[in-house]
Amino acid sequence: MTERYDMPDARGHFGPYGGIFVAETLMPAITELNEAYQRYMQDPEFIAELDADLRDYVGRPSPLYHAERWSRDLGGAQIYLKREDLNHTGAHKVNNTVGQALLAKRMGKTRIIAETGAGQHGVATATVAARLGLECVVYMGAVDVARQSLNVYRMKLLGATVVPVQSGSKTLKDALNEALRDWVTNIDNTFYIIGTVAGPHPYPAMVRDFQAVIGREARQQCLDQTGRLPDVLLACVGGGSNAIGLFYPFIDDKSVKMIGVEAAGDGVETGRHSAPLCAGRPGVLHGNRTYLMADDDGEIIETHSISAGLDYPGVGPEHAWLKDTGRAQYVNITDDEAMAGFHALTRMEGIIPALESSHAMAYAMKLAPTMRQDQIIVINLSGRGDKDMQTIMQREGISL
Amino acid sequence: MSRLANKFAELKASGRKALIPFITAGDPYPEFTVPLLHEMVAAGADVIELGVPFSDPMADGPVIQRASERALSHHVGLRKVLSMAMEFRKTDQDTPLVLMGYLNPIEIMGYEDFANAAQRADVDGVLTVDLPPEESEACVRMLRERGIDQIFLLAPNTTAERIQKMDAVGSGYLYYVSLKGVTGAGHLDTADVEQKLQLIRENTALPVGVGFGVKDADTAKTIAAIADGVVVGSALISKIEANLDDPQQAKHEIITLLKSMRAAMDV
Numbered sequence: 187m188t189e190r191y192d193m194p195d196a197r198g199h200f201g202p203y204g205g206i207f208v209a210e211t212l213m214p215a216i217t218e219l220n221e222a223y224q225r226y227m228q229d230p231e232f233i234a235e236l237d238a239d240l241r242d243y244v245g246r247p248s249p250l251y252h253a254e255r256w257s258r259d260l261g262g263a264q265i266y267l268k269r270e271d272l273n274h275t276g277a278h279k280v281n282n283t284v285g286q287a288l289l290a291k292r293m294g295k296t297r298i299i300a301e302t303g304a305g306q307h308g309v310a311t312a313t314v315a316a317r318l319g320l321e322c323v324v325y326m327g328a329v330d331v332a333r334q335s336l337n338v339y340r341m342k343l344l345g346a347t348v349v350p351v352q353s354g355s356k357t358l359k360d361a362l363n364e365a366l367r368d369w370v371t372n373i374d375n376t377f378y379i380i381g382t383v384a385g386p387h388p389y390p391a392m393v394r395d396f397q398a399v400i401g402r403e404a405r406q407q408c409l410d411q412t413g414r415l416p417d418v419l420l421a422c423v424g425g426g427s428n429a430i431g432l433f434y435p436f437i438d439d440k441s442v443k444m445i446g447v448e449a450a451g452d453g454v455e456t457g458r459h460s461a462p463l464c465a466g467r468p469g470v471l472h473g474n475r476t477y478l479m480a481d482d483d484g485e486i487i488e489t490h491s492i493s494a495g496l497d498y499p500g501v502g503p504e505h506a507w508l509k510d511t512g513r514a515q516y517v518n519i520t521d522d523e524a525m526a527g528f529h530a531l532t533r534m535e536g537i538i539p540a541l542e543s544s545h546a547m548a549y550a551m552k553l554a555p556t557m558r559q560d561q562i563i564v565i566n567l568s569g570r571g572d573k574d575m576q577t578i579m580q581r582e583g584i585s586l
Numbered sequence: 587m588s589r590l591a592n593k594f595a596e597l598k599a600s601g602r603k604a605l606i607p608f609i610t611a612g613d614p615y616p617e618f619t620v621p622l623l624h625e626m627v628a629a630g631a632d633v634i635e636l637g638v639p640f641s642d643p644m645a646d647g648p649v650i651q652r653a654s655e656r657a658l659s660h661h662v663g664l665r666k667v668l669s670m671a672m673e674f675r676k677t678d679q680d681t682p683l684v685l686m687g688y689l690n691p692i693e694i695m696g697y698e699d700f701a702n703a704a705q706r707a708d709v710d711g712v713l714t715v716d717l718p719p720e721e722s723e724a725c726v727r728m729l730r731e732r733g734i735d736q737i738f739l740l741a742p743n744t745t746a747e748r749i750q751k752m753d754a755v756g757s758g759y760l761y762y763v764s765l766k767g768v769t770g771a772g773h774l775d776t777a778d779v780e781q782k783l784q785l786i787r788e789n790t791a792l793p794v795g796v797g798f799g800v801k802d803a804d805t806a807k808t809i810a811a812i813a814d815g816v817v818v819g820s821a822l823i824s825k826i827e828a829n830l831d832d833p834q835q836a837k838h839e840i841i842t843l844l845k846s847m848r849a850a851m852d853v
Contacts, residue, residue: 209644
């Protein structure tokens with residue numbers, strides 16, 4: 187294959203995945219959004235404004251950091267961390283919310299809604315809404331509200347209304363359902379900022395394009411610092427926005443191996459996990475066709491992960507395509523392994539990673555020792571761990 | 587001619603409009619459903635929309651969400667709903683039965699297996715909330731080959747161009763969702779509906795059922811005056827929810843409401 191990768195097609199298909207599977211009421215809004223997205227992504231003025239915001243408000247470029255001590259300790263490949271945890275609001279999520287908020291402003295929308303799992307996307311959305319003076323409503327599963335109370339408080343400080351969702355499993359998928367219901371009801375004035383590369387077209391492509399700044403920077407930084415491309419890219423995958431953001435600019439670099447790390451929860455074999463690419467099957471949920479965790483009746487199975495941001499039964503359709511074509515590989519890491527990754531990075535490098543990102547760290551601990559010392563792994567350190575302190579203290583039986 | 591086309595033709599000839607109740611299969615428990623379907627037919631229902639419970643009913647309001655959750659707590663999924671349809675058909679060969687739900691259960695079963703199973707159960711139509719015409723070709727073909735109608739939803743903001751698309755791929759009838767929002771919400775604006783129906787009629791010859799916001803005999807009558815069919819769902823399911831400790835009372839209230847709608851529509 188020599189031709190350049192140019193997914194998705196005009197109707198948002200990545201092979202059999204993606205597409206637009208929504209109720210009829212949403213179709214005009216999705217058409218309007220798609221037109222605006224196509225138009226503004228070609229508009230030099232829009233791109234200039236976006237770049238300025240990413241630089242001056244988000245703090246980009248984020249560093250690519252050589253974790254020398256940790257690399258030495260693991261005794262194999264050199265590990266480089268793409269420091270998305272250093273972005274304003276503490277994770278990669280803001281790259282996308284800044285972009286979508288600029289789009290909302292151009293489209294004349296006055297009200298922003300979002301779903302959130304760990305709360306990082308909710309905080310990043312509330313942040314840009316505050317900055318632009320837009321009304322903001324964030325839907326969050328009641329279970330997540332309880333386990334991420336710090337982020338709930340941050341969103342409220344920023345002026346957002348946080349609506350705890352009580353239906354279904356009370357986690358991220360239910361928050362998405364509720365946000366879709368809000369959108370269908372308030373379609374005239376409302377812009378829905380989806381936080382991951384899922385949802386109906388154009389979201390998977392649009393969120394990827396806003397997150398691809400991660401991979402563009404990382405590619406150039408790696409060349410500048412080491413004179414070559416990395417051998418392996420590693421990123422955790424829930425919906426998959428930080429992973430696709432890192433992977434996408436490398437897709438045509440065939441020598442670069444891409445590995446997405448899903449959340450195995452208690453272990454894929456226990457059924458209590460959030461690893462649709464490793465242990466799910468293709469289906470349709472939240473507007474697109476992709477790998478899902480569903481039973482034989484097509485009902486969505488409740489997921490489990492220590493990390494709220496990975497606790498989602500689907501995954502972005504582009505990951506489904508990259509898996510099927512073999513361009514990317516997907517592996518999984520249990521809660522316990524993720525905790526070990528969390529502690530390792532914290533103690534070896536003085537960087538406290540988010541539990542989501544810790545899954546990628548944990549896989550690096552398995553992979554790096556099997557590689558040569560002149561090989562390079564770039565890991566997306568997608569967020570910082572401050573938000574997870576409560577969860578970790580609880581799990582480890584610590585009280586202050 | 588399909589059972590649905592036949593039914594709408596028959597109604598038209600007699601100057602009547604279709605009364606189309608929607609209930610969620612398996613709510614509040616599995617054995618409740620098939621006897622209720624028969625009683626609804628006896629009370630004047632012309633077409634039945636039987637909801638397939640789904641774990642993530644994105645286009646439904648709280649009433650139908652909770653109905654889905656009650657049914658799922660008894661493990662009523664697509665396969666069980668198909669067996670209910672088959673049981674219903676044993677003693678009613680005339681009333682068209684439409685399965686209404688979300689795409690994923692059909693995807694997981696596979697379009698061909700589903701179409702075969704629906705044919706065996708003698709189902710007449712399938713309405714899939716999250717399957718727009720653009721993505722529907724493969725599914726519609728499987729159903730059409732087996733004489734099953736694919737029914738599409740129209741919304742207040744649906745354009746003429748899209749109505750034509752649905753006219754091209756859909757059959758049986760079109761279901762006009764008269765409100766922006768989820769099921770069980772708000773109030774009907776009759777003038778709005780009337781205006782929209784005019785646009786719909788200009789772009790399709792298919793019968794048009796109207797739903798969302800039909801709550802009582804008066805709204806049913808109003809809609810019957812301008813549409814080919816009146817769909818009532820959340821108002822019926824509310825009766826189940828209000829009488830969870832006494833399902834027979836729920837059934838009684840559902841039948842009473844349907845009879846009052848039938849009487850008002852036929853005046």
